[in-house]
Amino acid sequence: MKWFLLAWSNLGRNRRRTLATLLLTAIGVTGIMATSGFALFTYDSLREFAMRDKGHVILTHPAFYQTQEDYPLHFGLDNADSLEQALRQDRRVRNTLATVEFSGLITNGDKSTIFVGEGVEPELFQVRGPSMRLDAGRLFGVTHSDTGAQALIGRSLANNLKVSVGEGLTLMSTTVDGALNAIDVTVRGIVSTGVPELDSRLVMTRITDAQRLLNSDRITRLGVYLNDSAQADAFYSSLKEQYPHLGITAWHERAFFYTSVRNLYNRIFGVMGLVILAMVGFAVFNTASMSVMERTREIGALAAMGTRRGEILRLFLMEAGLIGLLGSLVGLVLSGLLSLGLMVFEVQMPPPPGQTEGYPLQVYWSAEMALVSSAIVVVLAVLASGVATFRGVRKPIVEALNYA
């Protein structure tokens, strides 16, 4: 007979109670796994989005993110082409994207409004992947056979200016020399980003057209896209050494939405996790307290026969540990089923604040979380049981034997 088997048998004494505690533990672990899995999924999506948006590492003029510019491209990058070429030699680099940020007025001749412009390289759409929806027209092609400047504009902006694909608009802005400049563009496509504020302002042109409007050959920033996101940190450090005179920014430094959501979720789900753990702890504490009380006489008999206090205590700890372990396992299976279920049966989430598109709910099942959460639950169960049974196990033998 081994202690372990005895502990196992003891779980069968009060099956209902054991099952109830086990189930509560399982639900607790499921809850922890589901919330953390949802958080991980969200972080992952937002990280992916942020990396796609501007690149894993962003190269700028060193003052660009620190100081306000006096005029367009004041803190722009010179010699972007040679920089891009040098970077593309690196085997870790998948691609680079130069961007010119600009703004000004857009007009259809009768009506003007403010726009937020991006001069982009045509590869953008392949490199970024699906980050906006094309409602009409076409995106920029990689081979440049267009005649004249063309623009992709946001859905609401197109509605506002009452234009459709093929019609002309004029972009007005200040050049680097402080002169007013204007270029005519043809609407090539109408896009939706899912962010209403952006859809009413967004204008994308080829980078050369933007540079022509601003009368400069600088760019605002150069986004570097890596083959493997996991290398982002290492690559960032090596770039910092390689280009000490440039502004090198890691993706997460500009991923404000990602960072704030992460901070918020960590806090919310952290508190939820603590509440769940407290519930599990109390359930085990309660079960162990009742169990030790009911078995007082038996504890007395075991002690009389020469069982050490430590051995008796260990028995109770094992029982709680078993409950914690089994509950965790059941919880891990349940949360795994939940993750799988959500992959098969899509559940649509409402659009996040400030966006127009919902997204399918997913819950990651992370082996690391599984290990950590079950380890915590087991340790917690053992601790709770220890606190609950410590006194009962130390009762004087005679008193324990007389216990009614």
Add this chain to the structure above:
Amino acid sequence: MTLMTVDKVSKSYRVGETDQKVLSGVDLSLQAGEFVGLVGPSGCGKTTLLNICGLIDQPDSGHVYWHDRALTGLSGVALTDLRRRTVGFVFQEFNLIPVMSARDNIAYPLMLLGLSRQEQAERVTALANAVGIGALLDKRPAHLSGGQRQRVAIARALAKRPELIIADEPTASLDEETALTVVDLLRTLSREFNTTVLVATHDIRLSRWCDRLIRLHQGRLQSESRPPIPVREERV
């Protein structure tokens, strides 16, 4: 050979404001292999004395000697280990472990001693046959009668071949006929293993199995006497 000596042992319980003296200067010595009956009216302190002799309780004053070695001041762990090796208990309410089979109940003290599986099995089988429950070894206590349970308890107490068995009213929960058989068993087997047995009882009929009968009265051992009727060894 003297197994245990109890020397001027006193014990009182605090009840409310006053101390109620239960044992006042008890002297007793137990010889190896003897079967001693402890009798006396209810509440006279039999259980209290048994607990002290069984090393699960401590006297307020006086000393207990184990093979001429004073146990006074010994740590709880040391006493536990001494009991583990040398003292067996038979309780009135059996106190078997309900989630274990009869077999595992009997083997439990052997597990504490770290005996091999095979050795455990051999001893359990032999004892179970000796107490007549060889066919019931896989049953849990809940599925045994009172008499069968007490037989399991006797086998459990004897399994480690203890030097001393403490039995506090081992027959009080049994019917008359069963009680006699059970005591007879205890008597026969303890003799076989040369185990000292100290048994407290109300039942004067059990006294005929005792080598020696001691009577507790008003906190003292009033008399030591030979049993009124000689042991009937032929009875089974």
